[in-house]
Amino acid sequence: MSATKPTVDYSLYLVTGRELLPEGKSYLESLEESLQGGVTLVQIREKNADTGEFLQIARDSKAICRKYNVPILINDRIDIALAMGADGVHIGQTDMPVDLARKLLPPNAIIGMTCNTVEHVKRAVQVGVDYVGLGPVWSTQTKKVAHPVVGVRGIGELLEVLEGSNVKAVAIAGIKSTNVLHCLHGSVSPSGRPLDGVAVVSDIVASTDPLNAAKRLSTKIKAFYSTPSPPVFSLSPSPYIADALKQSVGSLLSAVKEYSPLVHQITNNVVTTQSANATLALGASPIMATAPEEMADLSKAAGALLVNFGTIQNLDGMLASGFNYNQNRKPVVFDPVGVGATQYRRTSAAALLNAWQPTVIKGNAAELGALANSNEVQAKGVDSVGQGFSDPAAFVRNLARKERAIIVLTGVKDYVSDGTVVVRLSNGHPYLGEITGSGCMVGTAVATFCAGASMAAASKRGDDAPEDGRLVRGDMLAAAVGGVLAVTIASEFAATRQDVKGSGTFLPAFIDELGALTPEKLAERANVEIL
Template identity: 60%
Template sequence: MPKAGKDIDYSLYLVTGRDLLPAGKTYLQSLEEAIQGGVTTVQVREKDADTGEFLEIAQQTIALCAKHNIPVLINDRVDIALAAKAAGVHLGQTDMPIAVARALLPPHSIIGISCTTSEHARAAIQSSADYVGLGAVYDTSTKDVSAPGKVRGVQGIREMLGVLEGSGVRAVAIGGVKSTNLLRTLHGCSSPTGHALDGVAVVSDIVASLEPRAAAERLSSTFGAWHAVPRAPSSFSSASAGYTSARVVEAAAALLSTLRRVKPLVHQITNNVVKTQSANVTLALGGSPIMAETPVEQAELARAPGGLLINFGTIGDLAGMLEAGHHANLNGKPVVFDPVGVGATAHRRQVSRQLLNTWQATVIKGNAAEIGTLAALDEVKAQGVDSVGGFRDPAAVVRLLARQERCIVLLSGPVDYVSDGTTVLKLGNGHELLGQITGAGCILGTAVAAFCGASSMASGDLGAGTLVKGDMLIAAAAGTLALTIAAELAAGRSEVRGPGTFLPVLIDELAALTEEKILSRAKIEVEA
């Protein structure tokens, strides 16, 4: 058997559940196929079996897993682990204390424990647990998680991972994890400093499958691809790309031409106040708008290249938002999230958490109150959908939230800030009339989604090597520059006499925007 503790590969941790087996699959047949597909650790969980049956299942499991050099842990029962000569046990918060289990088990046995709070994680460190199971990430039918606080979401798992950092205690996420949400789980659970999960615990996605080997292979390949990329804070850094103010401006200008060439479909689930002007802005920039909220449409729409904007200003079809982001993630489509007025009500905060626990945002765009709410800062107060005041250090705030959510963050205001977690772009264009029309922030989200969609569709380098396909930091900056530069040009037109005449001319200027106008007018500072 493998060595215990830190040498164990927890990456694909299978928790058994014989009651979930489909017709025609025996327990040992399913288990062996799952191991062939990439399972690296097995926990035998038998909640309803008597002692004799539990011991027999444990012995059969250990005999099979020994052929593949896979460690077997026993859920709850130290006596079964001893009798079956298992590699260790997994304990719950109300089970035998770790110190007592450690005294009973052979030296070097693995002991893990379930944690649902940061306090549990701290106690696990103090008790010298080898690993912890953090959860529940999502709702699950294999365990009762109906009590308040039992479902933690990726943000709760991330918080517990932060507690574990530097302790040497390994961590797996458990609870509703499956191939369709694994990427979001891995992205969202990583701590702001890059501390990532050591594995994911899976039950039904493998055990209930008629093809457990294929199910395990999907999970294993996704986890392997994720872990092949460094997760230190430097992985956020744009410094390796050599960003300078001039290069960002050139790249943004080049991306405007790309947008008009590839004409991305910009799918927008947005608030009722701005649908018409958002569609017009999309057309003016060169994209193709579609406003579709019905959940049943989302899988098909996500297969079309382009970008997705989810703006919950009037919190319409939540089910559509959940499905749209989920399917966009599956298809590698950029997702721009605009949490309008998230700080105004508890309901908006709850919906925001639900969305960010379901899919991975590519860009989060908001004003100071909205960004502050998501970053759990109280420097700026919300007044409806507006902000009161600003941050003392906005660059630090956007860096913080970008690292927390592992995405690009755009803070809109008199000066706009865009960050990937390390590099910050400070954008100085704009005009006060933008703040005097309804939905200016919403159409900024539209512009960013259009440029992100264009970037995802680009092929190779653009603009003599200034822009690489999929550079969403540049895309977010380009969308911001397009709107703010067009606003300056519109405000200077003689026919504009105030906000009522400003909006239609703004759309005209977006349609007339050129690379040359961006190159000559853009105001950017780069902080690395």
């Protein structure tokens, strides 16, 4: 081993697995190409090789890693690490205790440990490991796991334990170039402590072109770490100014009318017509499609996606849609209608949020309270019961940090936050509460404004712009605020019309007023406070 403990870049951590190699690709050839593609740390894992074979593989691997100045670790086998002079070891929960491994290994050895629970992480910090492997993030065919899938949203809870320590963290299991940005973006502690990297197996080892497989991962990882943290959801200067926000919202309404984006909506069948009409009124084009087979194509054509599971009829379509829109870096708006009403809705919401990363999560107090596991507000079907949150501003800010998304809390007053800025909106008319689907149309309007924001940003950026680590581009905080204001302000204009006599005549007038909105009307009527 080297005289001093090496400085380790954990960002793209390759774990080998010779059994996954494609036909015609040798192990050492694959390893070298992966290093050329950007792998920064290598762990040699050999579960079936005898000691002599393992030792030879480790020595040959070390020679290649040294060519690229990349540290090499050995999985589990302290004897192999000592015999071939590895930079350290990785051990599991049932392997040799860390304190004994420290006694056997040189003091400069790197020691990492697999951790699946908060207690595992606490113990790892106590015994002084250098890094932890957190997961499994997703299920994987590479390795049978003894613990349940943690999921992207569960990694943040584990990272929280590491705050204040020098222990590094990588996510493990099921990570590929197609989900690495979701993993990095979503796996952050409430105070913003991110991962230090990701561990990858099959996406590189099983590839016929490991150099480019590693390069795809490395490019996305580097872009993510070069992006300001927390992610930039807002493009306005800080501190946020209400007048500037109103101006941004007006610009996004103009962008919707200019680009007329396609807005893909998987929504409940009670409000499909109203949602489509609202989309058209704002200047965009709706498409309602649920089949999983359509999602790859639609995600390339549409400007944004709304997933509203008021009537959960095609969960597979919902899972596929968000994943594909993440791949194309398009905004995803999630409206978890009635999520607290049944266990099926709660498990479905968890599955969706671990499969893809929403840009905006919109809901009433009961729905968002259920996502946050809060007992402050109770649900009655799709409605909220009780006085509401004691501090709604703090609630939306904290939930935005936890979910790494814009949070829209609807009610008598609406609250919008990206985890830093909190905006309180005080527009609307009681008639909104007397028609079916008004909340769902808020989700539609938010998705429409997000599509406008995304298309405007793409137009300014150009196709040849360098890669960045954002899941979406555009002012998504302003888009979320704009969607809420469009509905609430249109309701105020509609309610005062002479032809409106009640909720029955209100709905068509409301659609008319959505279509008549202008940036000037929004700016004049918007009651916006920055908290």
